[in-house]
Amino acid sequence: MRDPLLSIEDLVVEFRDPHRPGGVLRAVDGVSLTIAPGEILGLVGESGSGKTTLGKTILRLYEPREGRLRLKGLDITHLDEAGLRPHRRAMQMVFQDPLSSFNPRHTVGEALAVPLRLHRLCAPSDLAARVARSLEEVGLRPDFADRYPHQMSGGQLQRAAIGRALTLSPELIVADEAVSKLDVSVRAQILNLLRAVQARTGLAMVFITHDLHVARFLCHRIAVMHFGKLLEIGPTEDVFQHPQHDYTRALLGTLHAREARARTPS
Numbered sequence: 114m115r116d117p118l119l120s121i122e123d124l125v126v127e128f129r130d131p132h133r134p135g136g137v138l139r140a141v142d143g144v145s146l147t148i149a150p151g152e153i154l155g156l157v158g159e160s161g162s163g164k165t166t167l168g169k170t171i172l173r174l175y176e177p178r179e180g181r182l183r184l185k186g187l188d189i190t191h192l193d194e195a196g197l198r199p200h201r202r203a204m205q206m207v208f209q210d211p212l213s214s215f216n217p218r219h220t221v222g223e224a225l226a227v228p229l230r231l232h233r234l235c236a237p238s239d240l241a242a243r244v245a246r247s248l249e250e251v252g253l254r255p256d257f258a259d260r261y262p263h264q265m266s267g268g269q270l271q272r273a274a275i276g277r278a279l280t281l282s283p284e285l286i287v288a289d290e291a292v293s294k295l296d297v298s299v300r301a302q303i304l305n306l307l308r309a310v311q312a313r314t315g316l317a318m319v320f321i322t323h324d325l326h327v328a329r330f331l332c333h334r335i336a337v338m339h340f341g342k343l344l345e346i347g348p349t350e351d352v353f354q355h356p357q358h359d360y361t362r363a364l365l366g367t368l369h370a371r372e373a374r375a376r377t378p379s
């Protein structure tokens with residue numbers, strides 16, 4: 114097996130428990146896993162199981178209470194902002210709601226130019242052409258650069274968000290419910306785009322979803338979370354066809370029941 118791009122060791126993330134004064138809530142409880150270069154890992158589990166917290170901790174947006182995060186072997190668990198800066202480019206996030214992830218006062222072109230400017234990746238005279246190229250890579254016409262977020266559909270805006278994440282040529286994208294707010298037909302287009310982007314660039318992805326259909330379509334491996342713990346992890350078809358855990362069987366049971374209902378003529 115290739116060296117992991119990211120390895121997570123015994124990770125624990127805690128929050129203050131709003132229901133118990135002085136109490137803590139363990140959102141991620143001793144999770145260990147690795148992500149290989151170029152791999153799409155699906156994080157599934159019901160609401161509150163800790164998927165988003167794990168995704169954000171991977172990007173060091175939350176501080177872990179215990180455990181280690183290694184990016185290409187380098188321990189990044191406790192790097193301060195200055196130490197993290199060179200690695201921030203390598204890891205990007207795509208959120209569920211594209212509208213709230215863009216500043217409404219900036220055009221899409223300006224939004225895509227910001228990371229390029231911040232990381233000094235592009236001469237000012239080349240910015241417009243570079244932004245146009247990024248838009249084309251995600252299937253948007255270059256003139257979309259002049260639009261404001263509210264002038265775009267959800268699917269177009271999610272394409273722009275993916276384009277923005279790609280401007281820094283990341284090695285890992287954490288996509289958190291990135292298609293769940295989109296209409297079914299648009300969802301399929303964005304999933305195809307993500308698959309094409311992964312194949313073209315070779316980046317790895319942590320794809321957080323509660324939709325098992327989507328996970329099965331896109332992901333090479335699936336990790337099942339429950340109450341902050343990692344219940345099982347394996348190649349997608351192994352998990353779907355031979356789930357190891359009752360909880361996974363129950364999750365899949367819900368999916369199969371829904372499929373059966375959809376097939377039954379009303």
Ligand SMILES: Nc1ncnc2c1ncn2[C@@H]1O[C@H](COP(=O)(O)OP(=O)(O)OP(=O)(O)O)[C@@H](O)[C@H]1O
Nearest residue numbers: 128129140158159160161162163164165166167323
């Ligand atoms: N910033 C926070 N402050 C306090 N508690 C939090 C915070 N973020 C998450 N939690 C709590 O941590 C637990 C895990 O939440 P998390 O959002 O990671 O789960 P999830 O599996 O992503 O759920 P969903 O699918 O609903 O987004 C929940 O009990 C949640 O209420």
